[in-house]
Amino acid sequence: MDFLETLASRNVEFAKTGFNADLKMLPSRRTMIIGCVDPRVDPMDVLKLEPGETAVIRNVGGRVNPALLETMAILGTVSRAAGEAVGAGWNLVVLQHTDCGINGCYRHAPKLLSKYMGVSDDKLDDLAITDPYKAVAIDVAALNANPNLPGGFAVTGLVYDVKTGLLETVVPPTVLRHELTQGRST
Numbered sequence: 634m635d636f637l638e639t640l641a642s643r644n645v646e647f648a649k650t651g652f653n654a655d656l657k658m659l660p661s662r663r664t665m666i667i668g669c670v671d672p673r674v675d676p677m678d679v680l681k682l683e684p685g686e687t688a689v690i691r692n693v694g695g696r697v698n699p700a701l702l703e704t705m706a707i708l709g710t711v712s713r714a715a716g717e718a719v720g721a722g723w724n725l726v727v728l729q730h731t732d733c734g735i736n737g738c739y740r741h742a743p744k745l746l747s748k749y750m751g752v753s754d755d756k757l758d759d760l761a762i763t764d765p766y767k768a769v770a771i772d773v774a775a776l777n778a779n780p781n782l783p784g785g786f787a788v789t790g791l792v793y794d795v796k797t798g799l800l801e802t803v804v805p806p807t808v809l810r811h812e813l814t815q816g817r818s819t
């Protein structure tokens with residue numbers, strides 16, 4: 634069977650047995666995950682997520698780049714329109730992984746990667762493209778330093794090992810700009 638036909642029949646099965654019309658637009662666990670597009674590291678699989686629990690943004694590498702920040706800004710607006718501002722009390726999880734395909738891009742097309750990450754070519758090496766343990770810490774620091782994100786997020790940096798299936802917490806949860814949010818309700 635053609636794979637698209639397979640997908641269509643799986644969807645019919647889902648609509649019959651797995652569909653829940655009561656799910657909400659905002660994630661029930663108040664959690665947003667930034668992950669990589671690699672099919673081995675789908676957060677739905679490796680974190681055994683239930684439908685509706687989290688919002689997941691996936692890009693190459695699970696990196697914090699200008700496009701990711703734009704998406705988060707739009708999500709902030711969407712959530713406010715849906716009646717709840719994203720921020721205090723929410724988790725923001727950056728999930729990167731070993732053996733990431735972004736390494737190949739670094740070797741073969743570094744200029745493309747500089748553009749993707751929003752840095753000049755000579756700054757690309759500062760972003761530890763080929764080392765997910767350093768990269769995830771750099772990206773959590775970038776989120777912490779970004780004044781446009783709402784304060785109060787608990788930001789966590791994780792690395793998933795594709796050889797073991799296990800996660801390592803590289804940056805434990807820290808509240809984003811906690812000092813700015815104290816005394817505020819949002």
Ligand SMILES: [Zn+2]
Binds near residue numbers: 693734
């Ligand atoms: Zn990857």
